[in-house]
Amino acid sequence: MSTTNLIVAGVGGQGVILATEVLGNAAIKENFDVVISEIHGMAQRGGAVVSHVRIGHKVHSPTVVEGLADAILGFEPVEVLRYLHYASDRTRIVTGERCVIPPSVYMGVVEYPSIEQIVETYRRFTRHITLIDAFKLAEEAGCAMTQNIVLVGALAATRMLPLKDGTLKTCIQERVPRKYLEANLKAFDLGYAEASR
Amino acid sequence: MHSRNSVSGLSKLDILLRGRTGESHLLLGNDAVARGALEGGVSVATTYPGTPSSEIADTIALMARDAGIYMEYSTNEMVALEVAAGASISGARAICSMKMVGLNVASDALMTLAYTGVRGGLVVISADDPDCFSSQNEQDNRYYSLLANVPCLEPSNPQEAKDMLLSALRLSEEFELPVMLRLVTRVSHTRKPVVFGPIEARSRNMKFSRDVKRFVMVPSNARSRHLVLLEKMDRVKKVAEESSLNAVLGEGALGIVTSGVSFNYCMEALNLLDLRASVLKLGFANPLPAGVITAFLKAHDPVIVVEELEPFLELHIRSIAQGADVHRRILGKLSDPSYLPRNGELSTKLVLTAICKVLGRPSPVDFQDIENRFRMAEALSPPRPPVLCSGCPHMASFHAIKVATGGKAVCATDIGCYALGAQPPLSVGDVMLCMGASASVSSGISKVVEEPVVGVVGDSTFFHASIPGLINAVYNKHKFVYIVLDNCTTAMTNFQPHPGTGVTGLGESSKQILIEDIAKGCGVDFVKVTDPYDLKYTISTIKEAVEYKGPAVVISRHKCAILESQERTAKGEETVPFEIDEEKCTECMACIKLLGCPALVVIQGNVSIDSILCAGCGVCAQVCPYTAIRKS
Numbered sequence: 001m002s003t004t005n006l007i008v009a010g011v012g013g014q015g016v017i018l019a020t021e022v023l024g025n026a027a028i029k030e031n032f033d034v035v036i037s038e039i040h041g042m043a044q045r046g047g048a049v050v051s052h053v054r055i056g057h058k059v060h061s062p063t064v065v066e067g068l069a070d071a072i073l074g075f076e077p078v079e080v081l082r083y084l085h086y087a088s089d090r091t092r093i094v095t096g097e098r099c100v101i102p103p104s105v106y107m108g109v110v111e112y113p114s115i116e117q118i119v120e121t122y123r124r125f126t127r128h129i130t131l132i133d134a135f136k137l138a139e140e141a142g143c144a145m146t147q148n149i150v151l152v153g154a155l156a157a158t159r160m161l162p163l164k165d166g167t168l169k170t171c172i173q174e175r176v177p178r179k180y181l182e183a184n185l186k187a188f189d190l191g192y193a194e195a196s197r
Numbered sequence: 198m199h200s201r202n203s204v205s206g207l208s209k210l211d212i213l214l215r216g217r218t219g220e221s222h223l224l225l226g227n228d229a230v231a232r233g234a235l236e237g238g239v240s241v242a243t244t245y246p247g248t249p250s251s252e253i254a255d256t257i258a259l260m261a262r263d264a265g266i267y268m269e270y271s272t273n274e275m276v277a278l279e280v281a282a283g284a285s286i287s288g289a290r291a292i293c294s295m296k297m298v299g300l301n302v303a304s305d306a307l308m309t310l311a312y313t314g315v316r317g318g319l320v321v322i323s324a325d326d327p328d329c330f331s332s333q334n335e336q337d338n339r340y341y342s343l344l345a346n347v348p349c350l351e352p353s354n355p356q357e358a359k360d361m362l363l364s365a366l367r368l369s370e371e372f373e374l375p376v377m378l379r380l381v382t383r384v385s386h387t388r389k390p391v392v393f394g395p396i397e398a399r400s401r402n403m404k405f406s407r408d409v410k411r412f413v414m415v416p417s418n419a420r421s422r423h424l425v426l427l428e429k430m431d432r433v434k435k436v437a438e439e440s441s442l443n444a445v446l447g448e449g450a451l452g453i454v455t456s457g458v459s460f461n462y463c464m465e466a467l468n469l470l471d472l473r474a475s476v477l478k479l480g481f482a483n484p485l486p487a488g489v490i491t492a493f494l495k496a497h498d499p500v501i502v503v504e505e506l507e508p509f510l511e512l513h514i515r516s517i518a519q520g521a522d523v524h525r526r527i528l529g530k531l532s533d534p535s536y537l538p539r540n541g542e543l544s545t546k547l548v549l550t551a552i553c554k555v556l557g558r559p560s561p562v563d564f565q566d567i568e569n570r571f572r573m574a575e576a577l578s579p580p581r582p583p584v585l586c587s588g589c590p591h592m593a594s595f596h597a598i599k600v601a602t603g604g605k606a607v608c609a610t611d612i613g614c615y616a617l618g619a620q621p622p623l624s625v626g627d628v629m630l631c632m633g634a635s636a637s638v639s640s641g642i643s644k645v646v647e648e649p650v651v652g653v654v655g656d657s658t659f660f661h662a663s664i665p666g667l668i669n670a671v672y673n674k675h676k677f678v679y680i681v682l683d684n685c686t687t688a689m690t691n692f693q694p695h696p697g698t699g700v701t702g703l704g705e706s707s708k709q710i711l712i713e714d715i716a717k718g719c720g721v722d723f724v725k726v727t728d729p730y731d732l733k734y735t736i737s738t739i740k741e742a743v744e745y746k747g748p749a750v751v752i753s754r755h756k757c758a759i760l761e762s763q764e765r766t767a768k769g770e771e772t773v774p775f776e777i778d779e780e781k782c783t784e785c786m787a788c789i790k791l792l793g794c795p796a797l798v799v800i801q802g803n804v805s806i807d808s809i810l811c812a813g814c815g816v817c818a819q820v821c822p823y824t825a826i827r828k829s
Contacts, residue, residue, distance in 0.1 A: 028221065033390065035389050062461060102579055113578075
């Protein structure tokens, strides 16, 4: 099997790191080698957060090669735009469609593009695009903070991962606070169903 | 979903403390180092927090009580290394972790500690930050091992980070030398499966035995200890020659010499190119195994040196080749700066491109085409830099500084969250150098310019390195306003305690040291404390300080908004957000343009307050010219 390369991109506070830990733990459970590289430190301060996840038999580099991502999992549409150079025409984009506007936009310093413009730009790289309202589904699951798990569910539905759905669910179970377990499992299912439609 | 503590499965703490030999767990590089400290029987762990090193000590702090390890957040890296040195010469195994610029501060201690040597194993962990993800420079600390003449090991991933800490502890004890372990962001902040080893029993032979000739570095003793150091490092060279930490992988005419994180990019590039080559991976950055390198050079041509930042290996490999009279094409940053950059991180792409260039082969990935197509996406993406959090008290302090000085002040800022105040709309901060520099830099500026001069510093940074600068300002009669932005924590690096918090790294209560007492003790006569959430008083206090004849200290104190919100949640209290009175709001945008608080948003042309993000500080209500913001 060749290596599966993922980019997970979002905004500080959206739960990117927890999502990648779930993917990483699931990979270990299925006896894969895995490497996750994340840039934090400034994450708490509303900055862009990106994590590289690579799953295979033997993985060395902590980062994905430009043009060789199998999937980009976005928590925010512009954050996917920022990492499109990792995409090729075979890359699957799965992203939450809710925009998080940076304060500089309100100050009139920069503009936030329309969702149509954003998706049009995705299309210059790939036609495999899944947009979902992860925020709405997370609220439906019972907790707005579960949108990261909605998106993990949606990614699982696209069959881009060499991981079984059951393993992912076990890892979610092991990683989230007990109090929110039910909401998280429901979030996974809602994301899964939405991306399977 | 976010979680720190109560998770359904095993917590990180459980895994690290109770994970058994042979088990494999997904660990962050820094957490793997913390497990290494446990496996290696470390008794004392010291640090001053700094990205990307912080989690090493933070995780040890979590484990300390159960593991019986003493850990402390020292006031700065030099203090941290000196505490570790004291413990080590008394027989305990010790580690001292810091970010790379921390070693600049600790270097004074390190240079002479190499002479005295140690007793219990002592490892200095330097986490470098190529590409400045969270740093003010991207210095390559392998050079410190050369300057101090101490061994330095360089792991390439979390497993090696743990294992090499153990090797470093043993090496340190065997040669009675401090040993450096050099990490980088992509090792410290990478998660990989890590196989656990057994936990060694801690040394029982902990006592101080007097040896004046060895430990009292007056000139006569230092001269002889320098010779001892040179002799020790000669012996370490033999260990490096035979060490399995230096290994040759694969076969082929092409040779690649690499170390640390760069090794990973080499392996990926060779896979992508489906290329046979021989890779010499060096675990020892200092001393380099000259014999191993000579044999490798003799067996390969050309030899490409792949390393991040400085051409450290390349320089030495060239010298080794000359010494051994080996004539080979050695290709690297010195031979052709276009092969690999001397700045930033390496990547598989960069290494792949360099190998293709050397071999005259086309790249299997058309990076140029990707770059061309990406340009449009990039142009369309609004930047999302980190910003001060909603309700951040620094935001209010910066606004007050601007109003009080009419925006005319020259401002030296310092290292911490508040460096973000230099960006619009606050734009307070004209120079930032290194920890604690703002007091002294302000002093220098004040000798030259006519405008009011303001220095700002955070609370943890104040304790770290600003005090000599403040004493100097009083003694040499500098006139400026020194504003301590005291948010009662080390917020930038994940809320570690410091001497002003009255809590230690082990969670014990301690004497709370007040910044106002220190300022007075330094001889400052004008010392005032204000709460930045009270804008009016803060502005008038700063105005008064500007008029004062000597150095004036204003402590702008309010607990970090994130901590305050966590405390409210823990107590079951609700945060009461503010809201816009739409009848009064004229959409003048003053709140947004003056503060830039992330909770202030514009929806279809109307200012609104995000009720989830709002910290309820009420500062925006104080800047609104139309009193259109009120508590909801």
